[in-house]
Amino acid sequence: MATPLVVSEVAKSFTMHLRDGIRLPVVNGVSFSVKKGECVVLGGPSGVGKSSILKMLYGNYAVDAGQILIEHQGHLVDLAHAAPRAVLEVRRDTLGYVSQFLRVVPRVSALDVVAEPLLARGVEQAAAREKASELLAKLNLPRALWQLPPATFSGGEQQRVNIARGFITDHAILLLDEPTASLDATNRRVVVEMIAAKKAEGVALLGIFHDEEVRDAVADRVLDVSAFSPRKVAA
Amino acid sequence: MTDLATYNFAYLDEQTKRMIRRAILKAISIPGYQVPFASREMPMPYGWGTGGVQVTASILGPKDVLKVIDQGADDTTNAVSIRAFFQKVANVAVTTKTRDATIIQTRHRIPEETLTAGQTLVYQVPIPEPLRFLEPRETETRKMHALEEYGLMHVKLYEDIARNGHIATTYAYPVKVEGRYVMDPSPTPKFDNPKMHMSEALQLFGAGREKRIYAVPPHTDVVSLDFEDHPFEIQHFDKPCALCGAEHVYLDEVVLDDKGGRMFVCSDTDHCEDRREHGHAGEMLARQEAAE
Amino acid sequence: MTQTPLLKVNDVSKFYGSRIGCRNVSFELWPGEVLAIVGESGSGKTTLLSCLSTRLMPSSGIVEYHMRDGQYRDLARMGEAERRFLMRTDWGFVHQNPADGLRMTVSAGANVGERLMAVGDRHYGNIRATAADWLRRVEIEEDRIDDQPRSFSGGMRQRLQIARNLVTSPRLVFMDEPTGGLDVSVQARLLDLVRGLVHDLGLSAIIVTHDLAVARLLSHRMMVMKDGLVIEQGLTDRVLDDPREPYTQLLVSSILQV
Numbered sequence: 001m002a003t004p005l006v007v008s009e010v011a012k013s014f015t016m017h018l019r020d021g022i023r024l025p026v027v028n029g030v031s032f033s034v035k036k037g038e039c040v041v042l043g044g045p046s047g048v049g050k051s052s053i054l055k056m057l058y059g060n061y062a063v064d065a066g067q068i069l070i071e072h073q074g075h076l077v078d079l080a081h082a083a084p085r086a087v088l089e090v091r092r093d094t095l096g097y098v099s100q101f102l103r104v105v106p107r108v109s110a111l112d113v114v115a116e117p118l119l120a121r122g123v124e125q126a127a128a129r130e131k132a133s134e135l136l137a138k139l140n141l142p143r144a145l146w147q148l149p150p151a152t153f154s155g156g157e158q159q160r161v162n163i164a165r166g167f168i169t170d171h172a173i174l175l176l177d178e179p180t181a182s183l184d185a186t187n188r189r190v191v192v193e194m195i196a197a198k199k200a201e202g203v204a205l206l207g208i209f210h211d212e213e214v215r216d217a218v219a220d221r222v223l224d225v226s227a228f229s230p231r232k233v234a235a
Numbered sequence: 236m237t238d239l240a241t242y243n244f245a246y247l248d249e250q251t252k253r254m255i256r257r258a259i260l261k262a263i264s265i266p267g268y269q270v271p272f273a274s275r276e277m278p279m280p281y282g283w284g285t286g287g288v289q290v291t292a293s294i295l296g297p298k299d300v301l302k303v304i305d306q307g308a309d310d311t312t313n314a315v316s317i318r319a320f321f322q323k324v325a326n327v328a329v330t331t332k333t334r335d336a337t338i339i340q341t342r343h344r345i346p347e348e349t350l351t352a353g354q355t356l357v358y359q360v361p362i363p364e365p366l367r368f369l370e371p372r373e374t375e376t377r378k379m380h381a382l383e384e385y386g387l388m389h390v391k392l393y394e395d396i397a398r399n400g401h402i403a404t405t406y407a408y409p410v411k412v413e414g415r416y417v418m419d420p421s422p423t424p425k426f427d428n429p430k431m432h433m434s435e436a437l438q439l440f441g442a443g444r445e446k447r448i449y450a451v452p453p454h455t456d457v458v459s460l461d462f463e464d465h466p467f468e469i470q471h472f473d474k475p476c477a478l479c480g481a482e483h484v485y486l487d488e489v490v491l492d493d494k495g496g497r498m499f500v501c502s503d504t505d506h507c508e509d510r511r512e513h514g515h516a517g518e519m520l521a522r523q524e525a526a527e
Numbered sequence: 528m529t530q531t532p533l534l535k536v537n538d539v540s541k542f543y544g545s546r547i548g549c550r551n552v553s554f555e556l557w558p559g560e561v562l563a564i565v566g567e568s569g570s571g572k573t574t575l576l577s578c579l580s581t582r583l584m585p586s587s588g589i590v591e592y593h594m595r596d597g598q599y600r601d602l603a604r605m606g607e608a609e610r611r612f613l614m615r616t617d618w619g620f621v622h623q624n625p626a627d628g629l630r631m632t633v634s635a636g637a638n639v640g641e642r643l644m645a646v647g648d649r650h651y652g653n654i655r656a657t658a659a660d661w662l663r664r665v666e667i668e669e670d671r672i673d674d675q676p677r678s679f680s681g682g683m684r685q686r687l688q689i690a691r692n693l694v695t696s697p698r699l700v701f702m703d704e705p706t707g708g709l710d711v712s713v714q715a716r717l718l719d720l721v722r723g724l725v726h727d728l729g730l731s732a733i734i735v736t737h738d739l740a741v742a743r744l745l746s747h748r749m750m751v752m753k754d755g756l757v758i759e760q761g762l763t764d765r766v767l768d769d770p771r772e773p774y775t776q777l778l779v780s781s782i783l784q785v
Contacts, residue, residue, distance in 0.1 A: 017776050384645060483642060
């Protein structure tokens with residue numbers, strides 16, 4: 001079985017045209033892979049490029065050089081060079097992402113926000129809502145909130161909606177950007193259990209966790225991103 | 236010196252008549268299509284039938300027998316004036332009898348008596364464009380005719396039903412001619428629409444102010460537009476004509492007094508007179524005779 | 528992926544005399560894809576939209592559409608009758624000003640029903656039922672079906688215009704600043720509605736907007752135009768999160784943060 005996620009020699013910099021075109025190198029020579037059922041945690045001080053790596057892997061950031069190989073429906077897709085619609089297809093079927101913040105859509109209820117990734121894959125609405133309800137219940141989101149749009153929710157509530165949305169599918173790869181940042185101890189434990197379940201299902205996980213307790217609970221290994229920092233190389 | 240010598244035959248000069256005849260021929264060749272023509276100033280105001288008069292003048296010959304009706308009547312101002320006009324400028328025979336006429340110029344009616352081969356019905360048309368009220372741009376309506384885009388005509392009928400529960404258009408009811416062009420039959424009551432279908436007579440339409448001529452040749456399909464669940468229907472009258480007792484004809488309401496008295500009589504005066512001459516009598520007539 | 532593009536745009540340019548409307552634009556639009564064209568006024572985005580939707584003839588280049596019969600047709604070589612038929616059946620066009628896309632003096636029901644009647648629907652009851660259903664889908668009370676859009680608010684008019692366009696189940700909808708003249712709260716509702724409809728119907732759409740938030744919410748992919756050229760294109764969140772071109776960076780940094 002192929003490795004679901006292979007990152008090879010990826011480099012990224014920002015050119016700030018509004019600031020006289022200065023070039024800010026972010027990472028260089030990023031190479032690693034994540035196996036099925038493995039949870040890799042990106043480590044290192046803040047500002048070292050952990051979030052940027054996640055965003056490149058999800059296609060939010062363009063890549064200057066290198067390859068991001070994803071096993072998608074039996075063949076390899078290089079996300080660093082894929083066409084937009086190929087990226088969208090990979091996101092729909094293979095690559096999940098739990099961001100730090102929920103991008104809320106006006107007027108859509110929390111339940112439907114969570115169910116949407118399943119609907120996008122053609123699951124019946126009733127079945128998708130059923131699954132969404134299960135997850136929201138597991139994450140202890142008060143039932144009274146399910147039919148409301150999450151725009152007015154607290155940070156922790158939004159975060160749980162976001163997690164449920166990310167975990168609802170059977171994506172083979174899951175990117176997690178501080179999913180537990182604003183959760184209380186109970187819900188952190190729920191998320192740790194959910195990650196463990198994903199691992200058991202063979203999902204490849206890559207995440208950023210600042211909370212040491214969570215990190216220790218989920219991480220199979222920690223990848224120090226400082227190693228890819230161009231500043232360090234220069235030093 | 237006769238009156239006739241003062242004018243060219245039938246008022247218009249021969250070049251103008253040729254131009255109009257060409258337009259008429261084209262109109263007959265493309266049933267329902269509005270042919271532009273160089274409408275002339277006539278010695279009567281727009282709205283008095285300048286289009287119809289020009290068409291009549293162009294097809295009239297010395298041997299023709301002319302009948303002119305206005306709302307079915309031979310004796311109203313418009314009909315009398317136009318009839319007198321052609322007597323003066325063409326010295327043609329005139330009649331009020333539908334069956335004797337070779338050319339009938341009409342405003343807003345088709346005679347009750349079925350027209351026959353060799354007769355020509357000339358309509359006076361105020362606004363020839365059936366799509367006008369929904370699409371004011373002439374460039375666009377011409378394109379719609381050219382491309383047979385007639386959905387808009389049904390929008391008008393839809394609006395009628397939505398507002399009134401039935402198609403409330405009672406006159407100038409749009410028709411489709413020979414399965415191709417949608418045409419405004421001029422402001423005749425929709426009662427007359429079926430008479431246009433497969434008529435043996437030639438039907439010509441002249442719009443003087445709008446400078447358009449169109450035609451329905453004999454034996455042409457003329458279908459009133461409708462919906463499957465709201466089919467086209469003509470007006471029905473509860474009573475027969477009060478004077479001649481005719482049924483299944485178009486009736487005018489005549490107010491008799493200021494106490495709500497009224498009667499309904501044939502709008503086609505010739506038809507009504509003819510029936511009375513043949514001994515038919517309606518309710519009012521019978522009452523009058525009884526009184527005498 | 529066995530799908531084929533719905534629209535193929537190859538090197539389209541439009542000149543107004545010596546002035547450039549848009550230049551050398553090429554892209555493909557896929558079924559179900561929503562493409563946003565952004566840029567400031569005068570950047571050529573509306574010219575491009577007009578060239579794509581056959582409202583303008585490009586000076587050069589080819590726009591091909593994948594017809595329902597499976598054939599690609601060069602839009603410029605299509606007869607006018609066929610093109611107009613395409614525009615009122617398989618396409619939609621949502622104008623910024625609803626008055627440009629609606630018949631203001633006929634009822635809401637007839638506005639929605641017109642396309643049905645244009646393609647030969649002749650059953651009043653069915654037309655009306657379909658119109659009522661579409662009003663509901665665009666959140667207009669059914670009892671407004673016989674009211675003229677003149678009595679509607681701006682947001683309602685825009686929703687009515689959308690219903691009027693979607694009633695024939697088009698596969699491609701062009702939108703020119705669809706939220707342009709609306710209040711912010713009305714905008715949000717409309718955007719959400721459009722988003723839902725596009726998703727439910729599997730529509731492809733090309734949306735011209737100067738509002739990056741509209742592009743973010745509705746589009747999968749975006750093109751940034753400046754001086755008639757497409758200067759940057761890609762996945763919408765990529766372009767917005769990691770803008771590469773100086774002008775795109777300026778646009779993105781100019782968004783007011785709430």
